[in-house]
Amino acid sequence: MAIIEVKNLTKKFGDFVAVDNINFEVNKGEFFAFLGPNGAGKSTTIKMMTTILKPTSGNIVINGHDAVKNSDRARQTLGIVFQDQSLDDELTAWENMDFHGVLYDIPFATRRERAQQLLEFVELWDQRDNLVKKFSGGMKRRLEIARGLMHHPKVFFLDEPTLGLDAQTRRHMWSYLKNLNKDEHTTVFLTTHYIEEAEQIAQRVAIIDRGKIAAIGTTEELKRKTGAASLEEAFLKLTGSEIREELSDASGIQRMRTFHGPKK
Amino acid sequence: MFEKIYILWLRQLKRYWRSKPRIIGSLGQPLLFLLALGYGMGSVFQQAGQGNYLDFLAPGIIGMSIIFTAIFSGIEIIWDRQFGFLKEVLVAPISRLEIMIGHTLGGATVAFFQGVIVLFISMAVGFRPIDLTGVFLALGIMFLTALLFAAFGVAIASRLNDMQGFQLIMNFLIMPLFFLSGALFPLQGAPKTLSIIAAADPLSYGVDALRGLLAGTYYYGFGVDVAALAGATVLSVAVGSYLFSKIQI
Numbered sequence: 001m002a003i004i005e006v007k008n009l010t011k012k013f014g015d016f017v018a019v020d021n022i023n024f025e026v027n028k029g030e031f032f033a034f035l036g037p038n039g040a041g042k043s044t045t046i047k048m049m050t051t052i053l054k055p056t057s058g059n060i061v062i063n064g065h066d067a068v069k070n071s072d073r074a075r076q077t078l079g080i081v082f083q084d085q086s087l088d089d090e091l092t093a094w095e096n097m098d099f100h101g102v103l104y105d106i107p108f109a110t111r112r113e114r115a116q117q118l119l120e121f122v123e124l125w126d127q128r129d130n131l132v133k134k135f136s137g138g139m140k141r142r143l144e145i146a147r148g149l150m151h152h153p154k155v156f157f158l159d160e161p162t163l164g165l166d167a168q169t170r171r172h173m174w175s176y177l178k179n180l181n182k183d184e185h186t187t188v189f190l191t192t193h194y195i196e197e198a199e200q201i202a203q204r205v206a207i208i209d210r211g212k213i214a215a216i217g218t219t220e221e222l223k224r225k226t227g228a229a230s231l232e233e234a235f236l237k238l239t240g241s242e243i244r245e246e247l248s249d250a251s252g253i254q255r256m257r258t259f260h261g262p263k264k
Numbered sequence: 265m266f267e268k269i270y271i272l273w274l275r276q277l278k279r280y281w282r283s284k285p286r287i288i289g290s291l292g293q294p295l296l297f298l299l300a301l302g303y304g305m306g307s308v309f310q311q312a313g314q315g316n317y318l319d320f321l322a323p324g325i326i327g328m329s330i331i332f333t334a335i336f337s338g339i340e341i342i343w344d345r346q347f348g349f350l351k352e353v354l355v356a357p358i359s360r361l362e363i364m365i366g367h368t369l370g371g372a373t374v375a376f377f378q379g380v381i382v383l384f385i386s387m388a389v390g391f392r393p394i395d396l397t398g399v400f401l402a403l404g405i406m407f408l409t410a411l412l413f414a415a416f417g418v419a420i421a422s423r424l425n426d427m428q429g430f431q432l433i434m435n436f437l438i439m440p441l442f443f444l445s446g447a448l449f450p451l452q453g454a455p456k457t458l459s460i461i462a463a464a465d466p467l468s469y470g471v472d473a474l475r476g477l478l479a480g481t482y483y484y485g486f487g488v489d490v491a492a493l494a495g496a497t498v499l500s501v502a503v504g505s506y507l508f509s510k511i512q513i
Contacts, residue, residue, distance in 0.1 A: 052351060052355055052513040072357070072359050075355060075356065076357040080355050082352075086352040087348070087352075088279075090278070090282055090283070099275065100352070100356075102271045103268055103352075103356035105357065
């Protein structure tokens with residue numbers, strides 16, 4: 001059964017097509033990896049799926065709720081760990097956790113219990129009363145993960161969750177998510193540049209390049225289709241080996257792609 | 265629902281309370297205005313037959329600190345956007361309207377506190393409100409003015425992606441709102457153009473009501489002031505909510 005349905009989804013910034021008429025479904029309880037080179041349209045797609053960016057055209061249905069027309073309801077079923085920072089620097093680690101708990105309707109007792117459990121889990125419990133602005137990059141990243149895991153959504157979006165995480169926290173995080181998936185049938189939708197990681201974890205993979213879905217299927221299917229030995233090799237065969245620049249804003253992507261010219 | 269609005273409100277207060285340089289900095293300016301203008305222009309004002317300038321000026325400076333603090337607090341949404349925190353709030357199961365209300369109430373509360381502090385400062389430099397009832401009613405006017413401009417700040421922030429347009433907003437919006445409001449000079453006998461502009465500036469009514477309640481002189485009158493302020497607040501909250509509901513990352 002599909003919990004995410006994306007139909008003819010397109011996002012244009014001016015003349016530039018960031019996401020070009022893509023279609024896919026994600027099944028309930030699935031680990032689904034969304035891979036692509038920098039600037040391929042991954043984050044734009046996630047932003048639309050999490051209701052913070054409006055599509056130019058097309059539909060997204062999350063757990064039966066339209067992400068545009070019924071965005072308040074759609075948001076109630078999803079959770080996300082962002083690629084870049086989204087903490088409040090002027091609050092303490094604990095306050096960031098608590099704030100999140102309140103926003104996601106977690107009852108008081110559960111909120112406290114989970115906040116403690118997760119802060120211990122990312123080894124920030126001793127630092128809970130310090131302002132986040134005093135934290136190092138790695139600590140902020142760990143706090144971000146801990147906060148994202150506080151509530152148990154039906155669909156979890158993880159946008160490059162392991163970027164900048166140490167191996168310990170990474171392993172911890174995946175086992176936590178696997179348990180959540182087993183106990184509550186949580187669907188996990190993730191993007192990552194660590195393709196080996198996706199190969200180990202994801203049941204199905206979609207590869208997006210230049211705004212279009214280049215391939216979709218299980219890891220085995222993609223390898224068979226491209227005649228590759230590993231998912232990484234399959235990925236490179238599908239997307240080419242040219243290096244893409246990392247630019248975060250849409251106008252930047254536009255400049256970059258105009259510069260390189262579209263690949264035929 | 266109320267718990268979510270409350271935590272957004274509380275966040276604004278915590279951020280304000282923790283930025284001591286901001287509090288001190290934002291008190292320096294009103295103090296400077298009170299001392300330099302209050303004492304500097306005092307004798308000229310008196311000779312012109314207008315009475316005590318400090319009594320005239322203090323309500324205007326209270327209004328000034330409220331409008332500045334309120335708009336800045338509303339505009340903090342731009343920082344939230346730049347530092348990423350806005351995403352955290354926008355993907356959460358909370359409606360845009362609740363976010364807007366929480367943020368606006370937080371900003372308004374902070375600006376209200378700031379106004380109360382400036383009232384005390386002006387009393388310390390010699391301003392004497394006429395009676396206690398006036399002070400209590402003035403607190404209400406101060407909060408209404410704060411609410412109006414906090415919502416106005418949210419409306420502006422919803423349309424700006426970064427702080428680059430900020431200088432423009434400061435010089436072409438916030439400063440004129442303050443300088444053309446009659447906060448510093450009497451609107452009686454002002455040139456027609458100026459009085460028309462002042463009549464279109466919602467801060468004029470806030471300052472006028474404060475001046476009436478604290479110093480005993482009205483230009484528009486209490487009824488007109490309250491009606492204009494309330495109307496402008498409703499409009500500002502409505503426009504702010506609408507623009508904020510359209511916000512995208």
